[in-house]
Structures are given as structure tokens and as C-alpha cells.
Amino acid sequence: MKPLALYLHIPFCQRKCPYCDFNTYAGQEQRYDAYVQALSTDIRRAGQQRPRTGVSSIFLGGGTPTVLAPEHLQTLFTALRESFTLLPDAEITSEANPGTVDQSRFQTLRELGVNRLSMGVQSFVDEELRFLGRIHNAQQAMRAFQMARRSGFQNINLDLMFGLPDQQPELWRYSLRQAIALQPEHLSLYSLIVEPNTPLAAWVTSGRVSDPDPDLAADLYEMAADMLDVAGYHAYEISNWAQGPLQDDGLPAYACRHNLVYWRNASYLGLGPGAHSYEDNRRWSTIGDVAAYVDAVRAQKPTTDMMEEIDRRLEMGETMMLGLRLVEVGVEFAAFARRFGVDLRTEFARELADLSARGLIEITEQRVRLHPQARLLGNEAFAAFLP
Ligand code: SF4
Structure with missing residues (x-):
């Protein structure tokens, strides 16, 4: 585990x-x-x-x-x-x-x-x-x-x-x-x-x-x-x-x-009002109201407010979006292939070509990352990977 x-x-x-x-x-x-x-x-x-x-x-x-x-x-x-x-x-x-x-x-x-x-x-x-x-x-x-x-x-x-x-x-x-x-x-x-x-x-x-x-x-x-x-x-x-x-x-x-x-878009568990969690391809948030959260816990009722299933395509897009925030290491091709069994250069060929042409990302032998001059324009690059 x-x-x-x-x-x-x-x-x-x-x-x-x-x-x-x-x-x-x-x-x-x-x-x-x-x-x-x-x-x-x-x-x-x-x-x-x-x-x-x-x-x-x-x-x-x-x-x-x-x-x-x-x-x-x-x-x-x-x-x-x-x-x-x-x-x-x-x-x-x-x-x-x-x-x-x-x-x-x-x-x-x-x-x-x-x-x-x-x-x-x-x-x-x-x-x-x-x-x-x-x-x-x-x-x-x-x-x-x-x-x-x-x-x-x-x-x-x-x-x-x-x-x-x-x-x-x-x-x-x-x-x-x-x-x-x-x-x-x-x-x-x-x-x-x-x-x-x-x-x-x-x-x-x-x-x-x-x-x-x-x-x-x-x-x-x-x-x-x-x-x-x-x-x-x-x-x-x-x-x-x-x-x-x-x-x-x-x-x-x-x-x-x-x-x-x-x-790295890995699993985490958040406890307390309004906290978010991500486990087993599900993302959920906890009831935001403090009193309602306390009441639900006391009554042994679920504290989940909203739950969303994350399909593979969304998981891949979010892995790109979040990984690109790591400005030096970005997203490694090998790590992406280990996780999803596909080459991200094939999976996101169109997006990578477009962002590269716009000077927002740089692609090396091992990884893709934000272009050093585009660190404040990250949001434009991230959006490209979401469905
Ligand atoms: S209100 Fe509290 S959590 Fe928000 S910025 Fe101020 S100290 Fe931090």
C-alpha cells in the first residue's frame, strides 16, 4: 500500500x-x-x-x-x-x-x-x-x-x-x-x-x-x-x-x-471542513461548514460534500498541468509512461507542438517543462491539457 x-x-x-x-x-x-x-x-x-x-x-x-x-x-x-x-x-x-x-x-x-x-x-x-x-x-x-x-x-x-x-x-x-x-x-x-x-x-x-x-x-x-x-x-x-x-x-x-x-498528482487525504482528497481516481471535498462537519462526525454520518470520478484522460491532463508547475523537472517522459503506459509525446502531440511554437514550454530529451521565460504564463500552458 x-x-x-x-x-x-x-x-x-x-x-x-x-x-x-x-x-x-x-x-x-x-x-x-x-x-x-x-x-x-x-x-x-x-x-x-x-x-x-x-x-x-x-x-x-x-x-x-x-x-x-x-x-x-x-x-x-x-x-x-x-x-x-x-x-x-x-x-x-x-x-x-x-x-x-x-x-x-x-x-x-x-x-x-x-x-x-x-x-x-x-x-x-x-x-x-x-x-x-x-x-x-x-x-x-x-x-x-x-x-x-x-x-x-x-x-x-x-x-x-x-x-x-x-x-x-x-x-x-x-x-x-x-x-x-x-x-x-x-x-x-x-x-x-x-x-x-x-x-x-x-x-x-x-x-x-x-x-x-x-x-x-x-x-x-x-x-x-x-x-x-x-x-x-x-x-x-x-x-x-x-x-x-x-x-x-x-x-x-x-x-x-x-x-x-x-x-505529482498523487493521492492525498484531507480531513476537516472544506478539505479536499484524491484517492483511487476519485476526488472529493468535505462539508465546508464547521458546525455541520462537527455534527456529521458526531452522528457518524458521511462528511463528503462533492465527489468526482477522475477518468484516465483527465488524470493525464491534470498530471501535465500540475507537473509543469515544477519548473525545473517538469513532467518526465519515463515517469508518465510508467504511470499511464503511453508516451506523452504521442498522447499530447498537438498540444506540445502548439505550446512549443508559442514559446510556453521547452522539450528536452527527458522531459517537458515550462519555458524559463514563461513561468508567469503557466496558466496558458496548463489549460491546453485539460479536456
Ligand atoms: S485569515 Fe488566517 S488563513 Fe487567512 S491569510 Fe489570515 S492568517 Fe492566514
Whole structure:
């Protein structure tokens, strides 16, 4: 049986950021106990359905897992360890908001076996952090990082955000310099997207702030790519950079192994409201409403909201779409042939010829990948492979 990649959704935050459309809620402290109980029950149920399955990665995301009390985290990890076999080299990540952590929280995470942290820093400029509605300032983010190091975390990701309305390139350069100075093993850089039905969308509609400019975002992305290259980071995915020597699979040692499961279109199980899963050629999502999810688990009812069968053609297209996000390794012909028993150069001959002529992809002897000049045009290339 193949090892499992497990995602646990913690749908709570101390305060909701105005740009965020994730399934997460503020002011729900009174629900934490019931939620943790329900999620633990769901973990045990999932374990019973997959006896003796090994787990190769766990990702606690949200939301903000670090709003939970140490006892909550202990409850979840007890359920995990009693229900699954955590493989000795399993990558266990927790997201952490610098405004919700302290030394004891980090120590608890370490003791529970968490060996990777993903910290949502977003910027090292206080004015930008205020605009983004973050609950921490730059100094708190620095301190949180140093505290995490002192607690023994040797694999830390920082999330940064660029392309803010009228963002000054010099301030973005400053944030990147501060991040690089901390020497995290991994960096994820995301451009600010105005999601519908968020306070940010209302601000843009009313003219209170200007719409983020995609050309500015592209320039800031290029700046980041150049700086991180000089600093010794490998760009291995469109939005992700990591340190460490390249491994046999062509990826840097500190690439996020949990997220690689998504980019390789492999199986994963997501538990918690709104989480997605993909197993045995089926993709499904869990009920999004937190109270409805808790009620369903308590009543031992199914928690599935939507389920979709993935046929072979769609699976092949999605394997291309996701694999091309891995900017260096792309999709290997040999791996594709092993999985599907066909040569992707034959299967997608028309698409490859068209995208190649448009300069969006490059084809080598072993693989197809995005053209280095077309990394920000990935969506045009991805769409070509979907039915
Ligand atoms: S802390 Fe993260 S998950 Fe929570 S509201 Fe802000 S961006 Fe969303």
C-alpha cells in the first residue's frame, strides 16, 4: 500500500485578513474543543478505513493551527499516532502565524514530532503588514523565526506576498533581503489576488485602493527570482524556492515533500471542513461548514460534500498541468509512461507542438517543462491539457 499524505484543516484564525478567502473563521474560540474532538474522531475513522497505512507527510494548515492550545495539538497527534503508522522520515509541517506563537507552543510542536514550520510572514514592512491586516509586525515575525530556530526547527518556510496595490519595489527588495538574512530553508512567494467577496475586493471596487497591477507583480517576481538565485535558493516550483543540494529526482533537499504529492498528482487525504482528497481516481471535498462537519462526525454520518470520478484522460491532463508547475523537472517522459503506459509525446502531440511554437514550454530529451521565460504564463500552458 502506498504511503499517505495527510492534510488536516484547522479552520480558525485570531483575526480574518481582509484578502483571505480560505475556509477559516475568527472569534470561534468556544468551538475549539468540539472541533478538535470531531477532527480526532475523523482521523480515527480514516485510519480504520485504511488499516496499517504508512503516512509519509502530514500538513496542518488552515487557518492557523497555532491558535490551538497545546492540549488540542496533543489530542490530534495522539489520534494520528494511534490510527496511522507515521513513517520514520515523515515530513510533518505546521503552519504558524508569527502573532500566535511563543516558545512553549514551538516546543509542544517539536515534542509532538512536527519537523517543519511554515510561517505566514507576508512582509517585513510594518506599513504593508497593517494594510494586509496581519496580527503581527515585522519585529514579531523576526522574533518568532528566531524562537522557532531555538526550539530546534531546522526546516522552516516563510510565506511572503508581493504585488500589493502600488507596492514600492524597494520595499519588496527590503522584505526579500530580510527573509534571506534569516536563512530559511524554504520560501513561498505569492502575488496578492483580489478574491471575490473579501473586504479587499470591496476596497478595490469602491476605489479605496487600486487594483493590483499584474505588470508590477511580474517585475517583482523577476526581482525575487534573481535575488533568490544569487542567495543560493533553487526555484523548483512557480511559487516555491528551497535550499539544499539537488536530489536524485532533481529537486532540492528542502523542497516541501507534502506539496510535491499535489504537484505529482498523487493521492492525498484531507480531513476537516472544506478539505479536499484524491484517492483511487476519485476526488472529493468535505462539508465546508464547521458546525455541520462537527455534527456529521458526531452522528457518524458521511462528511463528503462533492465527489468526482477522475477518468484516465483527465488524470493525464491534470498530471501535465500540475507537473509543469515544477519548473525545473517538469513532467518526465519515463515517469508518465510508467504511470499511464503511453508516451506523452504521442498522447499530447498537438498540444506540445502548439505550446512549443508559442514559446510556453521547452522539450528536452527527458522531459517537458515550462519555458524559463514563461513561468508567469503557466496558466496558458496548463489549460491546453485539460479536456
Ligand atoms: S492568517 Fe492566514 S488563513 Fe488566517 S485569515 Fe489570515 S491569510 Fe487567512
